[in-house]
Amino acid sequence: MNTLTVRKVIFKTEELFELQLERGNIQFEPGACVALFSDSTESRPYSIAAGTGEEILRFLIRRVPEGIVSNWLAQRQPGDKVTASAPFGWFRPGHAVGSRSVFIATGTGIAPFLSYLRSNPQGAPELCLYGVRRQLEAFNLEELQQIDNFYLALSQEDDNNHFHGRINGLLEQIPFADDIHYYLCGLDTMIDETSSWLENHGVAYTQIHREIFFYEDGQL
Amino acid sequence: MKMDSSNQWHFTSKNEPRGYIQPQSLDELWFHAGTNCNLRCPFCLEGSKPGDNRIEFLTLADARRFIDEALELGVKKFSFTGGEPFVNPEFIQILDYALEFRPCLVLTNATEPLMNQIGAVLPLRDKPNSLNFRVSLDHPDPVKHDESRGRGNFKKALTTLGRLHQSGFGVSIARLILSGEDSASVDHAYTPYFESAGVPLDLTIIKFPDFHLPGSLPQVAEITETCMTRYLSGEQRDNFMCNFSKMIVRKNGQCGVYACTLVDDVENYDLGKTLHEAMEQRVLLGHHRCYSCFAGGASCSEG
Numbered sequence: 041m042n043t044l045t046v047r048k049v050i051f052k053t054e055e056l057f058e059l060q061l062e063r064g065n066i067q068f069e070p071g072a073c074v075a076l077f078s079d080s081t082e083s084r085p086y087s088i089a090a091g092t093g094e095e096i097l098r099f100l101i102r103r104v105p106e107g108i109v110s111n112w113l114a115q116r117q118p119g120d121k122v123t124a125s126a127p128f129g130w131f132r133p134g135h136a137v138g139s140r141s142v143f144i145a146t147g148t149g150i151a152p153f154l155s156y157l158r159s160n161p162q163g164a165p166e167l168c169l170y171g172v173r174r175q176l177e178a179f180n181l182e183e184l185q186q187i188d189n190f191y192l193a194l195s196q197e198d199d200n201n202h203f204h205g206r207i208n209g210l211l212e213q214i215p216f217a218d219d220i221h222y223y224l225c226g227l228d229t230m231i232d233e234t235s236s237w238l239e240n241h242g243v244a245y246t247q248i249h250r251e252i253f254f255y256e257d258g259q260l
Numbered sequence: 261m262k263m264d265s266s267n268q269w270h271f272t273s274k275n276e277p278r279g280y281i282q283p284q285s286l287d288e289l290w291f292h293a294g295t296n297c298n299l300r301c302p303f304c305l306e307g308s309k310p311g312d313n314r315i316e317f318l319t320l321a322d323a324r325r326f327i328d329e330a331l332e333l334g335v336k337k338f339s340f341t342g343g344e345p346f347v348n349p350e351f352i353q354i355l356d357y358a359l360e361f362r363p364c365l366v367l368t369n370a371t372e373p374l375m376n377q378i379g380a381v382l383p384l385r386d387k388p389n390s391l392n393f394r395v396s397l398d399h400p401d402p403v404k405h406d407e408s409r410g411r412g413n414f415k416k417a418l419t420t421l422g423r424l425h426q427s428g429f430g431v432s433i434a435r436l437i438l439s440g441e442d443s444a445s446v447d448h449a450y451t452p453y454f455e456s457a458g459v460p461l462d463l464t465i466i467k468f469p470d471f472h473l474p475g476s477l478p479q480v481a482e483i484t485e486t487c488m489t490r491y492l493s494g495e496q497r498d499n500f501m502c503n504f505s506k507m508i509v510r511k512n513g514q515c516g517v518y519a520c521t522l523v524d525d526v527e528n529y530d531l532g533k534t535l536h537e538a539m540e541q542r543v544l545l546g547h548h549r550c551y552s553c554f555a556g557g558a559s560c561s562e563g
Contacts (some may be wrong), residue, residue, distance in 0.1 A: 052400070125312075125313065126311075130372055130373035250376060251372060253377075255410070
């Protein structure tokens with residue numbers, strides 16, 4: 041276990057915040073998770089949003105109603121200590137050798153893709169789709185808009201600049217090729233529907249990679 | 261060797277000699293890949309969850325060392341459990357090495373860690389030895405399975421089970437034994453799911469009782485030497501896993517050889533740092549999970 045010092049807690053909304061921790065000796069690959077512990081020794085895994093070259097670890101966190109860990113983390117102050125596991129994970133955006141990538145995320149599920157983009161500035165995906173309820177909830181939008189084929193879907197807001205509706209409404213933008221791997225992260229229903237859609241369009245299941253952060257019914 | 265030589269360990273609370281198994285062979289070597297898991301099942305006999313490191317990730321270097329030693333002892337197969345083995349970053353490399361020498365069995369929840377790496381798993385079909393997967397499908401009712409494992413995980417596990425079978429791997433499932441169940445009818449309830457997944461309808465189903473959480477101390481009868489001879493035949497005693505298998509467990513940066521897959525929470529069952537050393541040790545049946553083997557013939561082994 042690692043004991044890491046809180047650098048900052050930056051709220052985007054009452055519900056969403058970025059937790060920054062001193063990195064210590066932690067080495068990781070983009071897509072890696074770390075289990076963060078509350079003082080009650082409960083833990084939850086959070087994906088690292090920082091690049092591998094950064095001095096800090098960044099986590100994008102949604103406060104879950106009655107969530108022991110997320111609410112405890114939201115109350116941390118600079119200088120507080122947080123216990124963290126070693127990095128681990130089974131979701132590696134852009135990891136397939138010699139392949140191209142499509143990234144599809146909802147909510148805080150953008151974290152592993154931000155980590156990848158910050159670690160591999162030259163490794164832009166063929167396409168990045170990002171779905172949130174309102175623009176205010178979109179993390180690091182200016183950074184993401186540097187990607188040539190980036191689309192933001194706002195399910196509960198119509199601002200004329202972005203797609204209005206669920207992210208599934210953008211699936212027709214997805215390119216198909218034998219060397220493209222598809223990385224999906226975020227809400228379970230988005231991942232299940234998108235996985236099925238991709239397979240129905242002939243994508244091999246070996247080229248679809250998934251990471252569920254939240255369940256539609258509030259589990260996790 | 262950490263065997264406790266105290267009376268408390270060698271004798272029961274009524275001061276009778278404790279039952280034991282004197283290992284005869286090393287047919288099967290189990291490896292614990294680590295208690296880190298993508299799921300957080302409340303009944304997990306290993307207490308596994310995301311980020312957990314009660315048992316650390318098995319490393320490729322450690323696995324190679326014990327595989328090589330096991331081959332000297334005539335091992336017939338290698339088996340892997342967790343945690344979820346595919347969370348271990350070196351697991352596919354470990355499998356790749358083990359499959360050079362002997363058939364392998366992997367216990368898996370068949371969700372994202374395996375699904376995301378299945379492209380790297382498929383080439384293992386071409387290894388000299390067979391690879392079998394035992395997928396956890398706790399209950400034939402997807403809702404009840406998902407209550408503990410998370411929504412949608414029955415469907416994912418079933419889909420992956422079918423894909424593994426269709427790709428040429430051996431498959432079986434593991435389930436929990438329900439209180440007062442009619443085993444045949446519970447098994448039969450899986451049939452429509454097996455049919456939809458395209459796996460054989462008579463798929464092997466390994467059933468496990470409630471083994472309780474690691475470190476727990478449920479009240480069970482103590483096993484004496486007399487129990488072992490009065491109630492069990494020689495053949496039944498031979499079927500105890502600790503008679504023919506061992507498990508490699510990595511804790512605090514080093515590997516120990518444990519008596520079986522179910523007793524890694526008690527240091528008395530760390531039988532040494534090498535298989536040769538461990539095979540000389542008598543296994544005293546003092547763990548509450550030993551009673552499951554004694555009373556019900558529970559076994560993690562398959563075939």
